[in-house]
């Protein structure tokens with residue numbers, strides 16, 4: 493793992509002295525590898541380093557309860573080598589709509605599912621290195637998964653404004669597990685089905701576009717290291733900012749956690765958070781910035797260890813639009 497700091501310093505000559513323009517330092521974690529789960533990892537109960545995926549039957553076939561590691565060229569053992577993954581090319585811009593409305597009790601997230609940044613070309617161009625991986629996958633209503641376009645859809649999620657941790661974590665029902673509020677696009681659970689009906693980590697099995705996004709059922713969404721495209725990465729030495737909201741209303745923050753000091757959103761650990769420091773849902777308690785105030789509450793973090801965003805849901809899942817709720821059934 494390496495860290496890249498963007499430092500912009502400007503000095504301007506000033507009559508009789510120097511005017512120093514404030515230094516802007518952003519801190520972006522740029523992982524070179526991701527940790528992916530080995531074959532046989534259970535997705536049937538809440539545990540660290542995996543997902544807790546609700547059992548389901550798809551077209552009469554029981555969905556696997558363990559993961560199978562993909563053997564794509566960018567996977568070696570339980571390591572994904574990011575530099576070796578092909579990219580779905582393109583820089584497509586589409587009309588983006590997204591808003592968050594707050595009431596005293598609720599948070600309403602609503603948009604057309606199109607991110608505020610440009611994304612890859614879907615259907616996947618047959619000339620690209622990514623094409624064969626998509627073409628090998630069947631897709632309902634299409635010749636294969638390479639044919640799936642990105643279209644706008646009813647992306648909506650209503651959650652409690654101040655969610656409460658439930659006695660037991662919930663399994664992941666819909667593939668849509670959250671919304672990146674920085675960009676207005678959905679975040680999906682890190683599980684997919686292979687051509688031979690195995691449950692796989694999508695980041696080990698499929699190339700994405702430059703933002704680690706792609707469509708499922710025509711809905712553009714993120715996986716793995718997608719947070720590279722989120723515009724606000726935070727400042728060096730400070731905890732990562734909010735990236736989005738999970739399906740239960742808790743916040744999803746970047747890889748730099750707030751420190752252990754109580755009472756202040758300061759004291760970043762300065763090192764990206766690891767799964768060992770997070771619970772089985774990929775979250776923990778801490779002092780975070782929440783609706784402009786400091787608050788000690790539960791939240792999730794992104795990092796480069798599977799499942800990268802959310803492993804299970806510690807709160808009650810809110811209300812999703814039908815097209816989102818039905819994903820993966």
Ligand SMILES: [Zn+2]
Nearest residue numbers: 749750777778
């Ligand atoms: Zn934290």
